[in-house]
Structures are given as C-alpha cells and as structure tokens.
Amino acid sequence: MSAAEPTAAELGRRLRAGEVSARQLTEAALARISARDGRLRAFLRTSPERALVAADAADRRLREDPGAAPPLCGVPMAVKDVLCTEGVETTAGSRILEGFVPPYTATAVARLEAAGAICLGKLNCDEFAMGSSTENSAYQTTANPWDLQRVPGGSSGGSAAAVAGGLVPITLGTDTGGSIRQPAALCGTVGFKPTYGRVSRYGLIAFASSLDQVGPLARSVEDAAMAYAAVAGHDPLDATSLPEPVPDPMGTLRGPVRGLRLGVPHEYLAQDLEPGVRAAFDAACVVLTDLGAELVEVHLPHTDLALAAYYVLAPAEASSNLARMDGLRFGPGAPGSRTLREAYQRTRHDGFGPEVRRRVMLGTYALSSGYYDAYYRRAQQVRTLVARDFTQAFATVDAIVSPTSPTVAFPLGARTRDPLAMYACDILTLPCNLAGIPGISVPAGFSEGLPVGLQVLAPAGEDARCLRVAASYEAATSWAATGPPLEEAAV
Amino acid sequence: MTALPAVAPVGRAAEFEAVIGLEVHVQLLTRTKMFCGCAATYLGLPPNSNTCPVCLGLPGTLPVINQEAVALTLRTALALQCEIPKFSKFDRKNYFYPDLPKGYQISQYDLPLSQRGWLEFEVAGVERAAGITRVHLEEDAGKLLHEGELGSADHSLVDLNRAGVPLMEVVGEPDLRSPAEARAYVTALRQLLMYIGVTDGNMEEGSLRCDANISLRPAGSQALGVKVEVKNMNSFRSVQRALEFEIERQAGLLRAGEPVEQATRGWSEPEGRTVPQRSKEEAEDYRYFPEPDLPPLVIAREQVEAIRSALPELPRARRLRLQQDHGVSAAEAHLLTARAPEADYFEAVVAAGAPPKLAATWQLNELAGLCQRHHRPLEASGLAPERLAALLSLVEAGTINGGTAKELLAEGIETGADPARLAGERQLSQVSDAAALTAIVEEVLQAQPRAGRDFQAGNDRALGALVGAVMARTRGRANARLVDRLLRERLPRDPGP
Numbered sequence: 001m002s003a004a005e006p007t008a009a010e011l012g013r014r015l016r017a018g019e020v021s022a023r024q025l026t027e028a029a030l031a032r033i034s035a036r037d038g039r040l041r042a043f044l045r046t047s048p049e050r051a052l053v054a055a056d057a058a059d060r061r062l063r064e065d066p067g068a069a070p071p072l073c074g075v076p077m078a079v080k081d082v083l084c085t086e087g088v089e090t091t092a093g094s095r096i097l098e099g100f101v102p103p104y105t106a107t108a109v110a111r112l113e114a115a116g117a118i119c120l121g122k123l124n125c126d127e128f129a130m131g132s133s134t135e136n137s138a139y140q141t142t143a144n145p146w147d148l149q150r151v152p153g154g155s156s157g158g159s160a161a162a163v164a165g166g167l168v169p170i171t172l173g174t175d176t177g178g179s180i181r182q183p184a185a186l187c188g189t190v191g192f193k194p195t196y197g198r199v200s201r202y203g204l205i206a207f208a209s210s211l212d213q214v215g216p217l218a219r220s221v222e223d224a225a226m227a228y229a230a231v232a233g234h235d236p237l238d239a240t241s242l243p244e245p246v247p248d249p250m251g252t253l254r255g256p257v258r259g260l261r262l263g264v265p266h267e268y269l270a271q272d273l274e275p276g277v278r279a280a281f282d283a284a285c286v287v288l289t290d291l292g293a294e295l296v297e298v299h300l301p302h303t304d305l306a307l308a309a310y311y312v313l314a315p316a317e318a319s320s321n322l323a324r325m326d327g328l329r330f331g332p333g334a335p336g337s338r339t340l341r342e343a344y345q346r347t348r349h350d351g352f353g354p355e356v357r358r359r360v361m362l363g364t365y366a367l368s369s370g371y372y373d374a375y376y377r378r379a380q381q382v383r384t385l386v387a388r389d390f391t392q393a394f395a396t397v398d399a400i401v402s403p404t405s406p407t408v409a410f411p412l413g414a415r416t417r418d419p420l421a422m423y424a425c426d427i428l429t430l431p432c433n434l435a436g437i438p439g440i441s442v443p444a445g446f447s448e449g450l451p452v453g454l455q456v457l458a459p460a461g462e463d464a465r466c467l468r469v470a471a472s473y474e475a476a477t478s479w480a481a482t483g484p485p486l487e488e489a490a491v
Numbered sequence: 492m493t494a495l496p497a498v499a500p501v502g503r504a505a506e507f508e509a510v511i512g513l514e515v516h517v518q519l520l521t522r523t524k525m526f527c528g529c530a531a532t533y534l535g536l537p538p539n540s541n542t543c544p545v546c547l548g549l550p551g552t553l554p555v556i557n558q559e560a561v562a563l564t565l566r567t568a569l570a571l572q573c574e575i576p577k578f579s580k581f582d583r584k585n586y587f588y589p590d591l592p593k594g595y596q597i598s599q600y601d602l603p604l605s606q607r608g609w610l611e612f613e614v615a616g617v618e619r620a621a622g623i624t625r626v627h628l629e630e631d632a633g634k635l636l637h638e639g640e641l642g643s644a645d646h647s648l649v650d651l652n653r654a655g656v657p658l659m660e661v662v663g664e665p666d667l668r669s670p671a672e673a674r675a676y677v678t679a680l681r682q683l684l685m686y687i688g689v690t691d692g693n694m695e696e697g698s699l700r701c702d703a704n705i706s707l708r709p710a711g712s713q714a715l716g717v718k719v720e721v722k723n724m725n726s727f728r729s730v731q732r733a734l735e736f737e738i739e740r741q742a743g744l745l746r747a748g749e750p751v752e753q754a755t756r757g758w759s760e761p762e763g764r765t766v767p768q769r770s771k772e773e774a775e776d777y778r779y780f781p782e783p784d785l786p787p788l789v790i791a792r793e794q795v796e797a798i799r800s801a802l803p804e805l806p807r808a809r810r811l812r813l814q815q816d817h818g819v820s821a822a823e824a825h826l827l828t829a830r831a832p833e834a835d836y837f838e839a840v841v842a843a844g845a846p847p848k849l850a851a852t853w854q855l856n857e858l859a860g861l862c863q864r865h866h867r868p869l870e871a872s873g874l875a876p877e878r879l880a881a882l883l884s885l886v887e888a889g890t891i892n893g894g895t896a897k898e899l900l901a902e903g904i905e906t907g908a909d910p911a912r913l914a915g916e917r918q919l920s921q922v923s924d925a926a927a928l929t930a931i932v933e934e935v936l937q938a939q940p941r942a943g944r945d946f947q948a949g950n951d952r953a954l955g956a957l958v959g960a961v962m963a964r965t966r967g968r969a970n971a972r973l974v975d976r977l978l979r980e981r982l983p984r985d986p987g988p
Contacts, residue, residue, distance in 0.1 A: 084551040097550065104544055106551060205550040209783035239555050239785050317783055320585050323594020324548045328649065344587055367585070367778035376780060 005483065008075045008169040008223040015058075015074040016066040022058040022074030026051050026118050029076040033120065033167050039148055041140045042162040044081050046121035047088045051076070058116045071226050072170070073116025079172040080159050081122040082129050083109050083214070084203040092205045093127040093137040093155075096351025100330045106203025107238065108172055108214040108231040115230040123158030123171060127353045128322065129179055129207040131155050132425035135416050136355045143412075144187060145484040146450055150409040153183030153425075159217045160187035164451075164484055170218045170227050174204060176211045177310055178404075178429025181441035184217050185404035185453025188443045190480065191217045192224045192467065195460050196436035197242040199228075200235030206321040208314035209240075211433040220480055221442060221471040225249045228463065242461075249464040257472040258292030263397035267303035268428050273406045276447020281403045284444045284454045287476050288401065293469075298393040298400065302385045306431040309382035311423055312366045312375050313434075318356075319363030325351060358419065387435040394459045399469050402428055404441040404453030428455060438463045442470040443479035451479075507707040507745065509738050510715060511673050512624075512665035513730075515680055516658050516700040517690045518631065519563045524655040525630040526554030526597065533652035534696065546655035548592030553784050556581075560628055560657035561604065561788065562798060563689040567659060568605030568626045569799050570687050575790055579604045581628075581782040586775050589649050590633040600779040603627035604788070610663070611807050612679030614672050621676055622664030631656040659689070665704065665715075670734035674727050677701055682806050686831045694725050701730055707741045707751070716741075717751040721765055724758045733758035737765050809834055817847035826855050832870040839876030845883040853883060857897055861904045873907045874900075881911035889923060890914070894967055923970040925977065928961070931969070932977050935960045947982050954978060 006014075014020045030048055037043050058074040079085070082092045084102035091097040105113070113119055126136035134142045134157025142157045144150040145165035152161040156173030160183035163171055173180040175193035184191025192215045199214040206212060216227035232246040264285065269278070285295050327333030327347030334346035352360065366375035393400060405425060415422045432439040437460045444454035454473060458466035474480050521531045527545035545552045568575055582600035608623035633651035637644040661680065667673045681699055685692045692699050701724045706716035721737055724730045736758075741751050755774075756765040804812070810828040813819050819827065828834045833854075840850040854869075858879065862872050882900060885891045891899075891914050899910035922928060935957055936943050945953035954975070961974045 082551075090550075092550070100550070102544070102549065102551065104549075104551075202553050203551040206784075237555065238553050240553075240783075316780060320583050320595050320778070320780070323585060323587065324550065324592060326587065326589075326594060328589055329547060329592065330549065340589065364778065367780050369776045369778070372778075372780075 005166040005169065005219065007220045008072060008077075008218065008226060009220065011075050011169060012071045012073070015062055016069060018062075018066065022055040022062065022116075022118060023052065025074060026055040026076055026120070029120055029168055036165055037167060039143060040145060040161050040165045040167070041142050042123055042152075042158040042165060042167060043078065043120075044091065044093070044122045044124050044137075044139055044158070045089060047085075047119070050088065051118050051120045054113065054118045058118060061116060070115040070230065072112065072230055075117050075170065076120050076168045077112060077117045077170040077172070077227075078120045078123050078159070078162055078168050079106075079109050080125050080129075080156050080174055082125060082174055082205045082207070083122075083172060084205065085109060085119065085122065088122065090122065090205070091139070092129070093125045093139060094325075094351065094353070094356070095138045096325045096327070096331050096347065097205075098332055102203070104203060106214075107200035107235045109203065111231045111233075112172065112227065117170070117227075117230070120168060123156070123162055123173075125158055125173075126155035126179075127356050128205065128318070129155040129174055129176055129212075130318070130355050130359055132178070132182060132422050133410075133412075133415065134158060134183070135412065136353055138353055141412060144409045144450075146188060147409065150411050150450070151186065151414075153186035153405070153409065155179040155183075156191070156217065157183045157187075160184050160189055160191065163187070163189045163217050163219060166483060170216055170223055172214060172227070172231070173217050174207075174212055174214050175429075175433065175439075176207045176213075176314060177426040177433050180215045180217060181429050181439055181453065181455060182405050182425060184441040185455075186409040186451065188451030188453075188479070188482070188484065189217050189219060190221050190224045190440065190442050190470070190474075191215070191453075192228055192440045193432065193438060194228060194232060194463050195242070195438045196433075197240050198232045198246065198438075198463060200231075200238040200241045202235055202237040206317075208317040209321060210317060211310075211314055213433070221440070221467055221474050222253060224440070225253055225467045225471070228467070232463075244461075247464050249467045252464050252468050253471050254475075255468050255472075256292065257288065257469055260293045260399065260469065261397040262288060262293045262295050262469070263298030263393050263400040264295055265300045265303070265393070265400060265402055266297050267300050268402040271406055271427055273403060274408065274447060277403050277406060277408065277452050280445040280447055280452035281454065284473065285401070288469075288473060291472055291476055295401070296397060298397055300386075300389040300393060300431065302382060302389050303427075303431060305382045306386045306434055307423065307427055309379040309386065310426070310430045310434060311362070312379035313383060315359040315363030316366045316376050316379075317363065319360045319367065322352075322356070322360055327351065355419070383434045386431050390431070390435045390437055390457075390459070398458075399462075399465060400457040401469070402455045402457075403444075404428060404455040408447050408450035408452060432457050436460055438466040440466050440470045442474050443482075444473075444477070445479055506710055507738070507742050508710045508712070509668055509670075509734070510665045510706050510708060510718075511667035511669075511734060512704045513663045513667065513673060513676060514702045514704070515661045515663070515677065516702075517567075517661065517684060518698040519560050519657040519659055519689055520691060521557055521559045521563065521657050523557060523559075525557050525560055525628070525657040526655055529655065531656050533656070536652055538648070538650040539652060541652040542654070546592065547651060548594070554597060554782075556785060556788070557657060560659075562794075563657075564604050564626060564628045564659050565790070565795060565798050566687055566802065567661070567684065567689050568608065569795070569802060570683055570805060571605075571608035571610055571623045571626060571661070573605035573608030573623060573626055575605050575795050576602065577790055577792075578602060579788040579790060581785045581788075582779045583782050584629075585778040588632070589647065590635050590651070590654065592633070592651060592654055596629060596632065597782055597785070598629035599627035602787075604790075610676065610680055610683070612675045614669075614675045619672065619675070621666040621672075624662040624664050626659060626661050629658050629660060630654070631658040670731040670738070673703060673734055674731040677730055678727055679806075682829065686806055687803060694727075697725065700725060703730070703734060705734060705737050705741075707738065707745060717753050719751065719753065719765075720755045722755060722757050722768065725760075729758055729760055732763065733765060736763065740765065803831065813837070817841060817851070819847060819851045823851045823855060827851060832868065836869055836876055840880045840883070843877040843880030845880040846887055849883050849887060850880070853879065853900075857900055858904075861901055865904060872904055874903050874910075878903065878909050878911065881909070882914070885911055885914055889970060892968070892971055894962075894971075922965050922968045923973055925973065928965075928969060928974055929977055931961055931964050932974065932981060935964065936981065943982050946978075947984050949984070954982075
C-alpha cells in the first residue's frame with residue numbers, strides 16, 4: 001500500500017506559502033485523471049478550460065493577499081453529477097438528461113468555488129443517486145481503487161473513488177440513505193452527511209427531497225470539515241435550508257472525546273455484519289475507549305422498520321421529482337412521436353434505467369388513491385418513530401457509533417440482479433437520513449484487504465460534534481493516511 | 492326506452508332542484524410569481540420570455556414561497572369570514588401535461604390557508620349567503636396553443652409565461668340553487684375581491700376563472716344527485732347560460748330515466764352548450780402528498796390581526812352605510828358601491844361639501860355618461876371630486892342652472908379644466924333678476940303672440956317654446972324655474988269649469 005496523496009489542508013498551506021500554484025495543482029490533477037481514470041472511471045467529464053480559468057483567479061487571490069485567501073483557495077475538487085454546474089453538462093448519471101447544460105450552478109458548488117476551490121469536473125454516480133454501487137449509472141461503471149473488480153459503493157461512487165484514487169483531495173457527494181457514507185467506507189475515505197437543511201439543495205437534482213443532503217468526501221476529517229464549513233449555511237433559494245448560523249466546526253475539531261458518552265446501537269450490531277467488519281468496529285471501540293470515551297449500548301428499536309419506510313418514502317418523492325423529466329424542455333426527448341402519450345412513454349421508458357423505473361413505479365403506487373394510507377402515511381409514521389428512537393438515545397449519549405456498511409466492497413455485478421440485497425447495503429446508514437441528523441464515515445481499518453468505515457452519528461445541529469469524534473478517532477489511528485496501491489491501479 | 496315527455500320550460504323544471512357549487516380561480520395582484528422572482532404579469536410578452544429555471548421546472552431548482560401571495564390569500568379569507576389555521580402546508584398535485592413544467596402543481600390539499608366562511612350576495616333584491624368551503628393558494632399552469640383542432644393538430648406550442656403565477660382558489664359550498672344565484676354569487680365575489688385589491692378581476696383575460704359542480708335532485712329531496720363539473724365559463728353571462736343548459740340537459744336525461752354520468756364537461760360559448768371532456772373513469776389520480784421542498788407555513792396571529800385591521804370597508808357594509816348616512820336610495824347605493832373607486836369618489840364629493848343626493852345623481856348620470864363616452868373609468872376622469880363638489884354647490888345655490896353645469900362638466904372632462912372656475916370666468920351665472928327677466932319675457936311675447944295664446948288655450952307645449960326663447964335670449968343663463976313662473980303669471984288661464 002502506498003502513502004496517500006496530500007490532504008487539502010496541506011495543499012492549502014503550500015499554496016499560501018507560494019510553494020505551488022493553483023494552476024500547477026490543477027494541471028497536475030488533470031494529468032492524474034488522464035493517467036489513472038481510464039481504470040477507475042470516476043469522472044463522467046472534466047472541464048479543463050473552466051478549471052484553469054478558476055485556477056488563475058485563485059492564484060491572483062493567493063498572490064494579492066495569501067493571508068486572506070480561504071483555506072481551500074486553489075485546491076482542486078470535483079462534484080457528483082447530480083449537482084448542476086453552469087455551462088457544464090449535468091446528467092445525474094441518466095440518459096434522460098443527456099446534453100442538459102444547466103444555466104445555473106448548485107449553491108454548494110458555487111460556495112466551494114467562491115472559496116477558491118477549483119472544480120475539475122463531474123463524477124459518476126448511480127442514476128439519479130438511486131443505488132449503492134454506482135452500477136446504475138447509464139454511462140459507466142466505476143471501480144473501487146482498492147480492487148478494480150469491486151464496486152466503489154454508491155450512489156456517490158465516483159466521488160469516493162476520485163478521492164481514494166488520489167485524483168482530487170475533496171469531492172462533493174449527496175446522501176439520501178447513505179450515498180456519501182457507504183461509498184466513503186467502501187473506498188477508505190472520509191464522507192460526511194450534514195444535518196438536513198445545513199447545506200442548500202438548490203441545484204441538486206432531487207432524488208428524495210426530504211432526505212437528500214449534500215456533503216463532502218475527503219482524505220481527512222479536517223478536509224471534510226473545511227469543505228463543510230465552506231458550503232453550509234442558509235440559502236434563500238432553498239426554503240428547507242436552516243436559517244440559523246452554522247457553528248464553526250474548525251475550532252472544536254481538535255477537542256477531546258474524553259468524557260463523551262458514545263452509544264453503540266444494539267439493533268445495528270444485530271444486523272448481518274461481515275465478521276471482518278465487526279472485528280474492525282470492535283477494534284475502533286477499543287480505540288475510542290482508550291481515548292477516554294465511555295461506550296454504552298443504546299436501543300434504536302425501529303431500525304428494522306426503517307429500511308421498509310425508506311423504500312416507500314424515497315421512491316414516493318422520487319416518482320414526483322422525476323416527473324419533470326418529460327423530454328419537452330431538456331434532454332433527448334422522443335422526436336418523431338405521433339402523440340403526447342407516445343412522447344412521454346418513449347422519453348421515460350428509453351431515458352430511465354431499470355432501477356429508476358422500478359422506484360418510480362414503487363413510489364407512484366405508494367401514493368395512489370387507496371394505497372396512500374397503507375404505504376405513504378404509514379411510512380411517515382415509522383419515520384417519526386425512527387426519529388424518536390434517536391431523540392431518546394441522544395438523551396443519554398452524546399453520539400452514536402457503528403459500522404457504516406455491513407460489508408466491505410463487493411464484486412462488480414454481485415448484487416445487480418437482486419435489488420433487495422442492494423437495498424440492504426443502506427441498513428446502517430438510512431435511519432440517519434430519516435431522522436435528519438448528521439453522520440460521518442471515517443476509515444477504520446481493513447477486512448480482507450478492503451476498507452471498513454466507522455460511522456459516527458450526532459444529534460441534529462451537532463455537526464461539529466460529529467466531526468470532532470471522527471477527528472479524534474482519525475488522529476489516534478493511521479488508517480486515513482493509508483492509500484490504495486495506486487501505481488498498480490494506474491497501469 | 493321511454494318516450495321523451497314534453498320539454499319543460501328552460502331551467503324551470505319544477506320537478507327538479509339544482510344544487511350548484513362554484514370553484515373560482517383568481518390570479519393575484521402580486522409583483523412576482525408564486526415560487527420564483529419572475530413577474531406575475533405576462534400580457535403581451537413574447538412566448539416563454541417571462542420564465543426562469545424555477546418556473547421552467549429545470550432539474551435542481553426549488554420553490555420559495557411568495558409571502559405577498561400568502562398575505563393576499565389571508566386578506567381574501569378574512570373578507571370571506573373564514574377561519575385561519577395556525578398551520579398550513581403545500582402539497583403536490585401530480586399529473587402530466589405539457590403546460591405543467593414540473594409534472595406536478597404545487598397546491599394545497601388537506602391544510603389550506605383558510606376554511607369555513609361565507610359570501611353575502613343579492614338575487615333579485617333578496618339577500619342571500621353561500622358558504623365558502625376553503626380559500627387556498629396554488630400556482631397557475633402555462634398555456635398551450637394548438638394548430639387547428641386539438642384532436643387533429645400535428646403539434647402544439649407551449650408558452651410558460653403564465654406558469655407559476657399565484658392562483659387563489661375560492662371553493663364554495665353547494666349552496667346555490669339556480670343559475671341566477673350562481674351568477675349573482677360570482678358577481679358579488681368578484682366585486683369583493685376587487686374591493687380588497689387582490690385581483691384585477693379581468694375575466695376575459697383569465698384573471699378570474701369559474702368552474703361549477705352541478706347536480707339535480709327531485710324537488711323536496713335532500714339526497715344529492717350525480718354531479719357534473721362544468722369548466723371554461725369566462726363571463727358572468729356564460730356562468731348563467733352554461734348552468735341553464737346543464738340543468739336542461741340533466742333534467743332531460745332524468746326524465747327519460749337515463750342516468751347522469753359523473754363527468755367533467757366544458758362550456759362552449761359559440762355552440763351554447765356543454766361538451767364532454769372527461770368521464771369518471773378517465774379521472775386522474777393526482778397522488779397528492781406534502782410538498783417536501785417547502786416547510787409548513789406557521790401563520791402568526793399577529794399577522795392575521797394586522798391583515799384584518801387593514802381590510803377596507805366591504806361592499807355590503809358600505810352600501811348600507813351610504814343609504815343610512817347620506818340618504819341615497821338603495822338603487823343608488825348599489826350603483827355607487829359597485830366598485831370601490833366609485834364609492835370613494837362619491838364620498839370625496841360629499842366630503843367636499845356637495846349635497847349627497849345631488850352628488851349621487853350627478854355622479855351616476857352625468858359623470859358616468861361622460862366617462863363612458865370617453866372610455867375612461869371614473870378614477871381616470873381627470874375631474875377631482877372637489878371640482879365636482881364646487882360645480883354642484885353653484886347649482887345648489889342657483890348661481891348657474893343645470894344645463895350650464897352639464898356643459899361645463901362635459902368641457903371639464905374633455906379638457907381637464909375646472910368647471911366652477913369656467914363658470915366664473917365666462918360670467919355664466921344664472922340670471923335670477925325678476926325685473927330683468929320680466930323685460931325679456933315681454934319681448935318674447937311680443938315676438939311670439941300666438942304661442943302665448945296657445946298656452947292660454949290649454950297647449951302646455953307652447954309654454955316650453957316660450958321658455959326656450961327666453962333661454963336663447965339669455966344664452967342659457969336664465970333661471971328656468973323663475974322664467975316658468977313669470978310666464979305663467981303673465982299668461983293666466985281661465986280656471987276650469
């Protein structure tokens with residue numbers, strides 16, 4: 001295994017010290033993508049001209065007043081293709097949006113760019129973020145940098161693989177049921193899903209509006225915290241974004257975990273966890289105990305219902321969110337259709353992949369007259385119970401720790417024919433989305449040579465505490481500093 | 492099949508009672524659209540120029556609630572005596588149509604902004620009230636332009652300038668029993684909405700659109716019949732005509748022993764009939780669910796009270812007050828309160844010192860006629876209420892006569908001049924000097940002796956000619972009443988047998 005590439009924080013120090021320019025870093029990153037991404041296939045497209053213009057602007061800022069330049073000024077990054085980028089094609093991994101060039105940039109991306117970060121391009125993902133392996137992309141399959149025959153996780157698989165593969169130090173992903181944390185775990189990177197509403201969803205092509213949240217993937221918790229600090233905060237364009245000011249996560253990042261009570265959910269460990277995953281988690285608990293945290297068992301009794309509720313609510317919202325994909329204003333559409341019905345049917349049948357069609361059907365059914373009470377309303381009630389589980393647990397503990405994923409990265413194709421097995425990937429991550437609380441996955445060792453993630457969950461609004469527990473664990477271990485065997489992967 | 496009985500008189504089928512409820516969609520007078528910053532006014536703009544990524548429904552865009560639209564809806568709800576809940580929310584109504592960019596309309600389903608109010612209106616001089624089920628807020632759709640007929644057109648054009656314009660829906664209870672009541676209800680509702688300034692009320696341009704639910708039941712029955720929804724009635728008259736047609740159509744079916752099919756029908760103005768649009772089987776399942784992109788609305792009591800206290804006097808209260816305070820007739824009060832600017836004008840004229848009865852007569856007759864001739868609403872007549880009051884005080888004092896005042900008023904509207912001032916400048920004051928007029932009367936009788944004899948012989952019209960001749964010699968300034976008296980004194984008739 002090779003040493004990991006430098007972190008964004010380290011690159012920022014070098015940039016401000018004038019040791020390297022943003023243009024050099026950008027050109028080097030574009031070169032790495034050319035060299036390595038043929039095997040990883042993390043990027044759907046790069047936008048070099050746009051990146052170099054931004055890099056030169058960042059260099060001017062760094063030259064004029066290096067002390068005043070934001071920490072990420074000049075640092076390369078890339079974003080999941082569900083985030084709109086003005087003038088750069090944005091497809092959400094779907095054929096139905098092929099050729100769609102948004103006239104606006106998602107707020108999260110715009111804020112990172114305003115902080116001087118250089119966006120190199122768009123990252124592969126499951127179509128409309130629906131999936132746990134990135135195999136549902138209509139365009140390409142992304143490989144796990146640790147084993148090119150395995151999935152990177154999903155749906156933000158491109159975002160995780162690009163960081164783990166050393167292409168860029170920071171990426172943005174989105175997390176609806178674990179889509180940042182699970183690929184971060186499977187690729188051995190940090191992945192942070194903030195409290196619902198902390199980061200604007202404006203410009204994020206919606207999967208399930210009440211669950212979607214934008215967040216960073218990075219090589220270190222510090223990098224993730226810096227990216228989070230840059231993108232978080234109220235946005236007048238998103239009515240669900242929280243109006244309160246965001247507590248600065250950087251000041252408390254190095255705070256101790258000594259004295260914190262950390263809950264270990266009984267129901268999470270009762271899931272079908274791979275032995276290596278369980279062993280890595282047990283070891284992580286020992287580390288946290290050694291750091292002075294008190295680990296106690298907590299109960300989240302509605303965990304088993306959470307998966308079912310999620311797979312009613314998320315498809316229900318998706319069925320409505322995707323209705324605008326009608327081929328009339330954007331996308332390839334269905335030229336030559338003789339009737340409106342035919343145009344709709346051909347656009348949506350040919351434009352959506354099988355998993356998206358399945359979820360649109362599921363969601364449409366769950367909202368239908370006569371079934372609404374049995375499915376959608378019932379699932380909302382379960383959602384309330386799941387959220388209450390967390391509220392009750394957080395009455396006695398400061399944070400909750402668990403494995404992020406029940407398994408390590410599985411082989412490409414292993415679960416594509418079994419949707420339920422794919423859905424089970426999210427069992428440990430999706431309750432967090434139902435409750436709207438923050439969650440992070442941080443590298444916690446290996447099982448059979450593949451990365452395992454430690455998940456830390458905190459109460460809503462306590463994003464800084466979530467980051468602080470993860471940072472303490474990270475500082476006490478060396479997992480994050482370990483990178484995959486890149487040279488071999490790049491051949 | 493039973494034979495059709497003789498056709499009953501139109502809409503007066505006494506064996507059936509009509510049960511009618513109206514749904515009125517109202518475009519609100521906000522500055523911007525419901526969920527984005529585009530202008531809410533789009534008339535005359537090139538197609539699809541009044542749009543942005545949000546109202547085009549582009550991927551990734553999100554709605555933001557227009558608080559002005561919420562305030563106007565609450566204003567309406569309070570004017571209709573509705574209850575305002577503490578919480579309200581928006582929901583998605585899902586259906587596919589090219590004029591609906593997102594594939595769903597953001598509307599309100601089970602927690603509307605208001606519920607349970609009523610509207611008072613008058614039918615043939617009788618005061619009535621109908622219940623208001625709810626007043627809620629939603630967004631308008633765009634418009635489709637078909638090449639030729641919808642069925643055979645080879646393509647349609649989509650204009651999204653209107654997409655996302657705030658649309659308030661006033662849902663009425665099925666309390667109406669005749670097309671005339673329905674028409675009176677819509678008339679009163681439009682009047683109220685314009686009074687409180689929430690809409691321009693322009694039915695031809697679609698600012699106010701009316702749908703009706705109508706069913707028939709045997710007279711005396713309490714059970715409801717099968718209802719039919721009638722759409723596309725865009726004038727008061729078409730509301731009444733469409734419902735009259737529909738009553739006759741349904742009555743015909745029922746008399747023939749055939750069922751009325753639950754369906755949606757459209758009113759065709761040129762054909763003068765309702766035509767089928769959608770049957771019950773084709774009815775959409777809208778799959779309503781709470782709009783996850785918008786947080787629930789928390790309606791502060793202070794906001795409700797602030798809106799309530801800012802409500803103007805409503806038409807009915809104002810009408811009654813004008814009768815009581817100013818002694819105008821019921822008919823005059825109706826006309827004066829038809830629109831708020833009319834009533835404002837009247838009260839300003841009275842406040843400036845004009846006698847109310849005189850002010851009402853002049854405003855409703857002379858001024859209204861002049862405004863109509865110049866195609867101007869009263870508030871754009873160019874004649875300040877104070878000027879009308881000044882003119883009327885000259886009439887009241889007998890300084891000028893009515894004919895002179897009318898001419899001056901017409902000139903004032905034409906040129907913008909102050910009529911009372913013109914009267915002074917042109918020395919048009921009325922000649923009420925009896926000695927001077929007596930001399931002129933003598934001159935006239937000398938010139939037209941025959942007319943004098945005719946009058947004395949019993950021909951009343953001859954007196955009119957003589958008065959006219961006196962007026963001519965004074966260039967219209969003579970006090971006509973005085974001239975009349977002088978002539979009668981000069982030309983005594985024999986007392987009858």
